[in-house]
Amino acid sequence: GDSVTQMEGPVTLSEEAFLTINCTYTATGYPSLFWYVQYPGEGLQLLLKATKADDKGSNKGFEATYRKETTSFHLEKGSVQVSDSAVYFCALIQGAQKLVFGQGTRLTINP
Amino acid sequence: DAGVIQSPRHEVTEMGQEVTLRCKPISGHDYLFWYRQTMMRGLELLIYFNNNVPIDDSGMPEDRFSAKMPNASFSTLKIQPSEPRDSAVYFCASSLTGTGGKYGYTFGSGTRLTVV
Numbered sequence: 306g307d308s309v310t311q312m313e314g315p316v317t318l319s320e321e322a323f324l325t326i327n328c329t330y331t332a333t334g335y336p337s338l339f340w341y342v343q344y345p346g347e348g349l350q351l352l353l354k355a356t357k358a359d360d361k362g363s364n365k366g367f368e369a370t371y372r373k374e375t376t377s378f379h380l381e382k383g384s385v386q387v388s389d390s391a392v393y394f395c396a397l398i399q400g401a402q403k404l405v406f407g408q409g410t411r412l413t414i415n416p
Numbered sequence: 417d418a419g420v421i422q423s424p425r426h427e428v429t430e431m432g433q434e435v436t437l438r439c440k441p442i443s444g445h446d447y448l449f450w451y452r453q454t455m456m457r458g459l460e461l462l463i464y465f466n467n468n469v470p471i472d473d474s475g476m477p478e479d480r481f482s483a484k485m486p487n488a489s490f491s492t493l494k495i496q497p498s499e500p501r502d503s504a505v506y507f508c509a510s511s512l513t514g515t516g517g518k519y520g521y522t523f524g525s526g527t528r529l530t531v532v
Contacts, residue, residue, distance in 0.1 A: 348420075348523040356518060403464070403472070406459045409458055
C-alpha cells in the first residue's frame with residue numbers, strides 16, 4: 306500500500322540555520338503531497354501542499370517540491386526561527402480520500 | 417467557521433471506565449476521520465466515515481473501541497473498558513469530497529486521554 310517515510314528526528318538547529326527534512330513516498334498512482342505542522346499542545350495544521358509533479362508548495366518561508374522521479378517531497382527553509390519548533394509530518398493522499406502520514410520529525414530551534 | 421471541535425480537551429479516567437470522545441466536523445464536510453497519536457506508533461487512522469457511514473474501521477485496535485456518527489454534525493469515539501495503553505491524543509479531522517487531494521484535512525485540537 307501507499308506509504309511515507311520521513312527522516313528520523315529529533316532535529317536540533319540554531320536560529321537562522323538552513324533546514325531540510327527529507328520525505329519520500331511510495332504510491333501506485335499520482336498522489337497529492339502535503340506537509341503538516343503540529344505545534345506543542347495543538348492539532349495538525351496544513352503547512353503546504355503540491356498536487357502534481359514539479360509543483361512547488363510554499364508557506365511561511367517553507368518550501369517543498371514534488372519530485373516524481375525521486376518520489377520525494379523534501380521540506381526546506383532558508384533561515385529557521387525559534388517559533389518553527391514543532392513536529393512536521395509529510396503525508397500523501399490519492400483516490401479514496403485517505404491521508405497517509407509519515408512518522409513525524411520533531412524540530413527544535415535554539416536561540 | 418469554528419473549525420473541527422473536539423471535546424473534552426483533556427480526560428483522565430481510571431482503568432475499566434468508559435470513555436467517550438466527541439467531535440463536531442466543519443459544517444458541510446462529508447468525511448470524518450478519527451486518529452490516535454502516540455510516541456511509539458505515531459499517527460494511526462482508526463476509522464473514517466463518509467456521509468455518516470463508516471467506510472473503513474480496520475484501524476480500530478480491538479472491540480473495546482467503537483465509533484458512531486449519528487448525524488452530519490456529530491461523532492463519538494467510545495472506549496469501554498479503558499486500559500492504560502489507550503492513553504494517547506485522539507484527533508478528529510474532516511474534509512469535503514473532491515477537496516482532499518487539494519486541501520487535505522482540517523484537524524481538531526485533539527483530546528489528550530490518560531488512563532490510570
